[in-house]
Amino acid sequence: MVTKLANYDAPCVVLGKDRLWWIFLLSSLCTPFILAALTMIIRLMIRIHHNRKFFVDRNAKIDKTTTFTYFYEEFEVEWVTAIRDAADTLVSTRFRAGQIMAITSFVLSMCSLIIYYNTVSFFIKDVEQCQLFTNNVHQQADFAFNVFFLLYYLLRFAAAEEKITFLFNIWSIVDYFTVPPAFVGLALDRDWIGLKFLRVLYLRRIPNILWALGVMNSPAKIKLTQLGLTWIAILLAAGGMFHLVENSGDPFYPDYDGQRVTYWDFCYFAFGTMATLGSADINVKTILGKLTNVFLVFIVLMLIAFAVPEVLDLLGEREKHNGYHRKVHNEKHVVICGYITFDSVAEVFAEFFHPDRDIRDIKLICLDEGRPSMDFEAFLKKYKFQVGYLRGHIMNPTDLHRAKVHEADACLILANKTTNNAETEDTNNIMRVVALKNYHPKLRIIVQLLQYRSKSYLTSIPNWDPSVGDDVICLPEIKLGLLAQNCVAPGFATMMANIFAARASNLSDALPDWLNQYLSGAGMEMYPQTLSDTFSGLKFHELVEICYEKLNLLLLAVSNVPDENSSFFSLQFILNPPVGFRIQKGMTGCFIAESVNDAQRVSYYCRFCHDDIKTPDLIKPCECEGK
Template sequence: MSCTAEIQAAFILSSIVTFFSGLFILLTSRLIWRGIEKRQKSHRHSRSLSFQGAFRDRIEMLLSAQTFVGQVLVILVFVLSIGSLVIYFINSTDPVRSCSSYQDKTIPIDLTFNAFFSFYFGLRFVAADDKVKFWLEMNSIVDIFTIPPTFISYYLKSNWLGLRFLRALRLLELPQILQILRAIRTSNSVKFSKLLSIILSTWFTAAGFIHLVENSGDPWLKGRNSQNISYFESIYLVMATTSTVGFGDVVAKTSLGRTFIIFFTLGSLVLFANYIPEMVELFANKRKYTSSYEVVKGKKFIVVCGNITVDSVTAFLRNFLRRKAGEINTEIVFLGEVPPSLELETIFKCYMAYTTFVSGSALKWEDLRRVAVDSAEACLIIANPLCSDSQAEDTSNIMRVLSIKNYYPNTRVIIQILQSHNKVFLPKIPSWNWNSGDNIICFAELKLGFIAQGCLVPGLCTFLTSLFVEQNKKICPKVPWQKHFFSGLKNKILTQRLSDDFAGMSFPDVSRICFVKMHLMLIAIEHKSVCHGYCGLILNPSAQVKLLKNTLGFFIAESAKDVKRAFFYCAICHSDVYTPELIEKCNCRSKNHRHMAGNCTLRLSLTLHLWVWPRKGGGPSLKRKCPFGIYEMEQDHLDNTGMFHWCRATPLDKMILKRTDKSKHEFRNHIVACVFGDAHSTLMGLRNFVMPLRASNYTRKELKDIVFVGSLDYLQREWRFLRNFPQIYFLPGSALYSGDLHAVNIEECSMCAVLSSPSKSSSSPTLVDTEPIMATLNIGSLQISCCAQTPSEPQCGGCFSRNPRKSQYRRIPIITELKNPSNIHFIEQLGGMEGNFSGTSLHLSTSFATGTVFSGSFLDSLLATAFYNYHVLELLQMLVTGGISSQLEQHLDKEKYYGLNDNSCTVLSRSSRCKLGLLSLNQTILSDIQPRRTFGQIFCGSLDRLGVLCLGLYRMIDDEEFVITRPENEFRLLPSDLVFCAIPFSTSYYKKDISSPNLYDNINIVPLSEDTSQI
């Protein structure tokens, strides 16, 4: 039957009257109550208040779903609201202007639902603190405009659709209901359910309003402009409007409908522009990055997690995939905690043949299962060296290692650590295993170790760095020095098992054969020591160490193909071959070794007596008696490991210098370290800088004073890690102030190191190096007369003159650390050499070629190096840190555990390891090597006569020295050339007085007996 206008008005007015009358009553009651409170100051009954408060608290607990009954109540209200909405959908199939008979079975069901809604409305009203605010809430408005018409329908015995479409707004509570049911747990699912509920409730409510006004017509026209439109068509119109398309097949004809569409279109612009793309992104990311990695039998893969950013991924892929395309058979699975950016997605698409991205966290076992960590070759964890909180970065990465090792203990883990003191936690993990390839790349340890080596030996920092830098850019050298320098950059550290024909031979003999016949430079071997109980690396072993079968050799060479010759070498087939290309795999089967096989021997003189005096602070004092007299390590107190010089802790105030006491501290041939930091800066770990400078393979007399210039607040925090190292001083001040530099006698220093400031947030990557750059410019501007030349480098200290008419000055030797390598152009002008390479690459700059700048950015490449060949990383750590490697650390831990650290043989051997130095051809022991016109001649002569291993050259051009890594055998030498060498500990490389019967100050350990001692 048809609903008259009076019946429709009764339904609508019932809700309007209820809303406004209730609001009026609440506002009036509030005003009256406030007036009563002002007039009467009587005390309320505490018992009544206590009862009301307890009752209200119970209702609030019920409505907030904090109890099981409350959860059931909230879920029931939502389900009944959806049920009432479904009844509306069913009734909407009838014409809007018609009233359904009370015989309709849906009417009593809907009446029952609304009776329950009335009860729930009453509970909410009682629990509300602010009744007026409650009355104006959306859920309250929905109840007010849907519940009264239901009771009117019971009174009138007829039902009308009216505003029952407002029940669709209850869909906004869908996320809360799903969380109560624990159907959603992740943030993405909560976000998606919220977006879905907003869109659906908006569509259904707007469609209900359009359905009502279009079927009823404008009231003032008494329905003459109405049109028959179904609820589905109304939804279609609303969706077309939301998408801002508007096809025009279904349109609003009433004035109310069109006015609503105008405002709804404006709202749709916001809704569609903000929510729909976000939903699409959620869908796309879920499908794209939440799937599991499928393991293919026979195909190797690694998992990379941690700091997955554009810069870190680019650097890692550049180094990991630097091999030829046919040689890469390992896929890379990146496990990132956030979806990749568009730029990162582009990188993955460029390397889609090798890379896969999976969204997840290494801290969750479910995500580790999805990337199949238990089947991976290794798990690599990348750190962010530019983060503002390095401690938090290290802690999170250590937790990732712990999670991975707990999930699958046999997983090989290679981790980057920023601060060295955090390394100690990793070996404590029960399943951590150095022997299976687990490794730690400590940025602070390596970075400061490189700089320390550059302070000990000018140019050595560049020499070592060039062995690990991969240069892919094509360069056209313009001047000769560029050709020599760039040619040296092609050499790398490579490993290769040596031919068994070398077994029983001494290292100098094998190194000479490799150099002469194969054009390979063998610098170190992996040696199994019986006396020491561990397998470690030895740089330039003495002639008394004999090689074993299957010995691993370390070479400086250009390609792995070249070093294969050391494995193919046959003493029979290749005895007369001096062309490297002809040394190939032979078919010779007569490998009966003519040399002594088995354990190598070290012959020690029986007249070499060792007395171990009581340790002072854990270090031994050793006195040696040899045929030439007594050589005593004067009070050489070493630490428990025997690796570093040690002293008793000194109060900090005694090590602090004052500008007024300059005459008291006339430093000369010392090292100045410029430090930037304050009381709140992250500690950079200056201990890692000091340890290589206090290595025990340098005698106490060879140690140089170290003077730190920086904030006292910062240096005080570092002092507890430095107080047991001798000859360390602090000057409170700044390298930006020339007066502080002169106070430490910088004009007499052997090297000035400018260390980058600790990690701090910066708006621009360029600004992270502001202080080191300004300090470098300040130091470079100091003009020091040549007469103030330091005694440590008479052979290499050169004077330069910008203008021949003016007096000559020399540069203060300096090495600057840059966090951002692209900042090299700010200090490149101080290089002093002509013929710069084009571009701003740090490793192609003249500053890098001369050894005056260092950047730890290349350390990212060590992650790939450690995966492919962790032995190379071991050698680098040994060279840079003063002799400490992971193998030695493991051995020292065992010694400490078993109480073996008082073994005099162990202490002696650790302090007697080789040291790196820079020797002149004229003023050192190399002057007696004849002939020495080429690098090959000086290499063979020094190795045969002195046991000194030559590695490279430091050549002077334009009054500046530049590094030449591994020159060719026939490379012509200049009289001014300096030679990078691995020098035995017992050899003093400076000449004594010529009149002296002993030309060199040499400590020789020679065999005087046939007895041997096993190593």
């Protein structure tokens, strides 16, 4: 009798055992919430640890325990960072190891799916099979695959920056419903077909893998392939769900254990539902099956609503990128050309539309011959009101007309800073300047060059006029100039870099006072602003005192009095004016402030309305003539 029980291989209900499907399902449902709770607890413990404040007397000797704690914390941070970097190398498709892991995960998912299909392609007696793990070859192979999926999940979790978001993404959910039941089956000597069919969703990863390997580079082909594979994956997953609930029966009706229909028959039924055709020879009989059918209809309707605009956009992509720039409500626009990539444009966008600058009603138009990459397409779609893309050549007047270059406020020509041939890159950018000036002589052009000697060629270009804002940015010249000044005044390069780059001041009570002060200063930028008429007649040091004490602004320089027809770019700023210098009407000041809104206080200030105000944020435009 013992020998027979040791070699049992039959449905659990036939052996007189109760179904334990709820244990398998409970393990899947509890796993993400347990991991989320552990993550929050660990974060709370780390936060409490870092919020501890150690008060050490400055005049006393350094405590060895405090010194050891400091070095231990430094080592701990480096250790955690090293683990994250190593995990990112193994899961990111940017690296060869990550590509191998992604391909391996996909292949093993398909192998696990084949084992599942081998079981459900025939009529089964029950969804739960009682058999020793050592005698079930299919379960052993599937368990080995799930061990790899568990390790791959842990690597992705270690590499993820947003842990909570990662715990509830689609790929993690697939792992929850496939990996924990494999370990439960090992412990119970049971094999539940369960939700193993969810591995079919990995079909959607095929385009990403092909893109990482360089086999498929067209964003349109990738999106169309993903849409097609999404429909196939939902069809096969729906067939698996129908097969599970119909062969299991309703748990609240124990006398009825469902109907015996194969997996592929239910795939045929799911296809009829998705195609709104129905199926006369196959139907669902359980309540759970009917609810699944209703849920599938809602999913199909949502997919249609999502897929139709996507397909129309893909089919009309050629027309979209080869169209014309159309202004909306007289908005301004800046044309960007030269070295156009996702990284270069995103860098300009982040600096251009930084919240501190408060720039509105302006759009960046990228003009380039190539097609935008998949990441670039997603970026353009997300910021479609701030960034546009047109395919065209800067040397072609027709393409310049499509981009409305003659109406643009400026044109920015970017250079490839990582190129191995700087001379060729500068030559190409200079030729772009010539083409733009020939098309529209009054266009303001800002061009990046990589060699200092290339600047001399710009002065011989017809219509090159710095007075209208034409400017050249020579990156090595700026870098070497800052290094030279830094030798004379240590810290000068850091200060100028902080002033010119826009960044947020991430202050925190947990940080030391000196670090908060540094971050506060690093979050400030330089802004030019027209001075209020109320400052006319004041000496420079008097204006500096008012700006610092009342307006919370630091005045660095003032401009000369502009002519009637002169532009802003013709202004000459005076640093530390002489003793007899007095402020005149219409002058512009150069200020260091946290944002452009703060700098605008100097234009609003009125000696009659704002003299008694102690809080600078309350200074707003007034209606009197005192300013």
